[in-house]
Amino acid sequence: MASQQIRATPPSKDAMLNSFLEIVRNYNARPPPGRNKIVFPACQLVVEMPLLLNRPSEPLPCRESPAVFEAINAHFSAQVHAFFNALHDLEDMADKPSSDDLELLHQDEWLRPVIQITNQSFDNPEGNDDCVHRCYHTRRLTVQNPESLPLLNRVIQLRIFHDNAYSPDPANMRPVSMRTPLELATRLPHLRELHCPWLWEEFPIAFTSQAMRRIARVWEGPWRDARVEFGRGVRHVMPLLPSSLTKVSLWFWRTNAYGREDQAVQMPDLVGASLSSPSTNEFEGMDPVSLGLRDLGSRLEELDVIALITPDLFHSSGDGLLWPRMVHLKVEFHPCAPNGTWYFSGPRGENPHSTGFAITREEHYPSEGLEYDDETHALWDDEEEEYWGVEGIYEHYTPDMFRTRPIVERINPLLLEFASSLQRQKMPSLQDAELFTWLTWRPSKDRVQEYEGSDEVPPTTDVEQTVMFRWGVRYDAPKGDGKGKVTWQVGDWRPEDKVIAAFKDLVGGEGENIEWKAFEYIEEREQDVEAFI
Structure with a gap:
């Protein structure tokens, strides 16, 4: 049945290899004026999803079956295997050139492959208008049998990203397992850099339509499970990662904030184990992502993270080395902690939910029955005419983003653990x-x-204007005989004395090396376009 619903061309290692060689030959046949012949360009795998057949005589069912997903995942995995095998053959050709072969790689030439994931597509997308359940995916793609991938000795950098990561709507995007990039890294003995500008973590979108909220729901159970898998994955790959790996960027969620979240709703507890699924007990009640990043950071020189975190990321018992090689550390955290509590409240202390809700097997995993879908379809029928209009039901949002004031009992422990981790005996190589x-x-x-009329909130010129600002702290370590510097950007709020003292100890003096910067209000944050090129 699955084979009748999808159309896919099996990937060919030889075709990939020939395409690499053809690029080199075509370029070298007519190099631009003033340019030398190239040896080998950046190699890229554009991972295509199989075409889903949505015929009028055989329309796709509302929900994707496990069999169809397994077929799609097998195709995804086969493409990655073919890509690695093609690169392996390329390395062999370069290492054993004959007189007739094109010189592909100099002895000191390295490869920097890119894996780009594309959206799911349909052969008859208009035929899917009656139900868009199929456009929002929960199951995560994986590379099967990663240990069987060949070792690639010429690869020093790997980037994995989604083709449409800038889109505000995750429709037709298939998420990839958070541990897959780490598993691929174990097959690259000389890897120096690993970059993942989105690990497919999503937050609920505040659609005005209740039907769209249900259809695009970020199911809390699989969300928690994905984070657990990352924590497990780090523990599994740590002994296998190359010692050459020094620079990692892992952005779990997308930075293109469009102001489409509802911060008044209760968030899930992605840390605590439920009665029906106690798997997170292996992390002793701590956040698996924070623990995984802490372990990973112990061997890196540069770490750039965007993630839901807890103070566990920075905690270390005793005075032993935490991250002895770390030189540059950049951590962007979400205003919400992974246990469902918030680091920030409204300007007047509004915090509708002080704890996250427990995740259960019965309520927080996609339903296998028809009742939930039937209710959703009924809602869709009721709302479609009301919301469709010019923009469409997909373009109506009811956001409520108001959390701009730190909750002292939440934020101070995070700041204190961060400051404590920066001590020279824990990060002796740190620069910033x-x-x-x-x-x-x-x-x-x-x-x-x-x-209305209050000076407690950021300045706006329109009731529907989105205003953003950066909140945080930066530490620049001493250079030579210098004292170092701490730069706060927290407005007129101040941390507790213990936190200020911990940062003051890092730079010495009487406060002359501590700067308090004002907020800079903007409507949209600047994006790192190069991360997706």
């Missing part, structure tokens, strides 16, 4: 470190009225 978040003011209509 940042811990920050981006806060957004895009309140609901009711909240706009409550704050």
